[in-house]
Amino acid sequence: MNKPSIAVHKFSSCDGCQLAFLNAGEELLTLAGLVDIRHFLEAGVADEQARVDIAFVEGSISTDEEVERIRRVRENSTLVVTLGACATAGGLQALRNLDDSHTAWKNAVYAQPAFIRTLDRAEPVSAHIKVDFQLWGCPVNGRQVLAAVRQLLFGVLPAVVHDKVCMECKRQQAVCVMVTSGKPCMGPVTRTGCGALCPRFGRDCYACFGPADDVNTDALSQRLEGLGLPPADVARRFLFITSQAPAFHAAGLRHYRPGFVDD
């Protein structure tokens, strides 16, 4: 029987999510025995045009070239799976979508802005092509990625994680940092998958896995304000790594004024 083929494509991103594969240790060898890796630059395999069963895509779509390339990935792949916050919800670079200062910023940051060919907006992959399954996180959770690969190899879609971080925080028997120390935790609106990593270490969740299903962002915003956060900070809590996820985008914009600085 032919081994299923996979590709790992990189778009605008930091490469951190692809490391989920490279850091898998022994599991990486197992994986290499199960699938035919046709394209994966970080692993030294290059065939960008390869036809594959499953394409993993890291990074947001931020340039003209990427708009074209992601279409070819779709054409060449039976299933497309996004890998991480950039591919799934635009990532940090999508903060530039929030106002029209893209050109001004480019001119301010780069010595020779003429060589920088970026679009005004950085967008999630799903804004350009149909996506079959999404893996969230900045970075993704390696175990979750391999579990998803396993389900796809069985020929079924991975189960979607619906739960909020609070559920996992409680299962881990961690103590709520909002209740004990008034920290502005995003756990109540954030999809789990990280294993409640931040709260387990006494930190407030900053929503890198994006919105969970059925979130009440208004109620959380009100609570954050009650904890003393000024509107600019409430906006920042939602408009951060997954700012293009619709639920967070809408919630953040209710508190955001373009160009605002700390009040």
Place this chain on the structure above:
Amino acid sequence: MIKEAGFLARADLQTLLDRLHDLGYRVIGPVVDDAAILYRDIDRVEQLPLGYTDDQAPGSYRLSQVDTPRCFAWADGPHALKPFLFAPRETMWQVARDSDGRLAFSAVDPRPAKALAVVGVRACDLAALALQDRHFLDHVNDPYYEARRAGLFLVAVHCAYPADTCFCASTGDGPRATTGCDLALHELDDGFIVEAASPRGHAVCDGLSLRAIDDDQRRAANDALSEAAHRQFRRLPSTDLHNGLLARLDHPRWEQVASRCLACGSCTSVCPTCFCHAESDAPSLDGNDSEHLREWDSCFSAGHAQLHGFQVRPEIRQRYRQWLTHKLGSWHEQYGRSGCVGCGRCITWCPVGIDITAEANAICADTIEEAP
């Protein structure tokens, strides 16, 4: 029947822990960790939260130190007994698949290496345990729960320091521990009135150096408990909540509470009687074997009542209503009493401080009060 065994001087408390260890128990007791009082493995009395007390309010929990020689001068923290018996996550069985596709199933042996002895359990948690026993053992034996329950030894502490969120007096489950434990302690400044409630409890007492209890000590302990009951100001409506809530499924208060509720499931997770859990599978990457797991779930979760193409409870209003009507209403149909033991955890640990007693009162009072 719970019976006085004698007075244990504070200096001798260590002998109780030692005795439990000697009998082969894994001893669990309250310690201060992560800014809260949590159940952890203990072997020395110095690990107990001596001099600590807590300040609990809707959505808020703060520890502080007070000038007291006592170790149990606080009310329940976030952890109930529940996680020790109904594990937050566990593997139920494994399955291996051979090269011909044959499947071999094998159950995980749930027996713990050592039985647990838990020190510091409160009356509300004992009442909750009795409800979980009925749920997991009455109709169909849950082998995982049963294995951990079988050897459990419980040292209760009568609750003289209820938090502002406690209302066990109104549910009739506290503050005095009356059944379901092996030993019960009244803490006084200079030591403990020890009561034994089971043959195993009596046997443990035999190894302790107990003195006679004098009337002053007895009076002080009893006074503290009646005062503790009187200090509680939250209460559930005393009406028939089963029919009362079901008759008010369209009450506007459901919508009001839903506008504040995050549907985060914290309340059901900390609640010592909630039993919902979800099952899932974790195959190895090579696909040769797989584990079948279960983990705590909540009626606030999107997957809880999902059918293909039909979500039974799409709205937060319906999820909050499910929690309240089950906890205070349909629990009566299932187990002959309310599912709430008045521990107040769901009030303290709700990130937005929704108060079950306020909601139940508002819905059943037929008046719409403003949410606090």
Place this chain on the structure above:
Amino acid sequence: MNPYLPREAEIVSRHEESATTFSLGLRLTDGQPYRFAPGQFNMLYLYGCGEVPISIVGDDPVAGTLSHTIRAVGRVTQGLQQLAVGDRIGLRGPYGRGWPMAAAEGRNLIVVTGGLGCAPSVSIIHHVLDNRARYGHLSILQGVKHADDLIWREQYDAWAALPDVTVGLAADVASPGWHGHVGLVTALFDQVTLQPEQTLAMLCGPEIMMRAAAEQLHARGVAADDIYLSMERNMQCAVGHCGHCQHGGRFVCRDGPVFAWPEVRALLGVRGF
């Protein structure tokens, strides 16, 4: 005995009912006997993926097999659809309380089903036809949204040809060649001669349909206690522990899935329960 541990079952036959619906014949490989009552269900386990509740349609005690009809709608059922004869799955059951077949003896039966949720009712029909002398007249009323959704079309024709059996079909939307009624299944009540005191009704399908059918049958004189229905909820444990299937105070997996109407009437079709 661990109530959660599946037994291994081998797929011994497979039949396509429609593009999305298929039937599996299963044989338990441990050779231990298996008995069920119509209306009960099994938890079927797809290796490495998960368990789903599926009604038992029938069995063949001689061959030692039992059969399930499954519609591929999501993760696990679509995975089951990919399996072939000879493949192995896990199975535990039977679970729940089935149809009141004993109480139904000597009476006329009216079986009303809606949508594609017909599997639980097929077991009734099989049981009645296998024990024909014990039951009176059998009316089978099936409603579907779209005429093309009807599976087992020949099966209905075959049943209709039997003595003492009436078959009525209804579709909300007809298609060319549709001879049944166009509209709601409850309209078929006009087409059967109902002897209310003699009749026991068994309903299965969407709750709104069951509620309407129960009310109309009751209005036509069928006693509330003689109306039974089969409920569907998310199920994970099937033994009354996981809490997912709760309908008010009832655990549908254990107290049901078949209920007498008065047991569930108060919350039947109420959104959120």
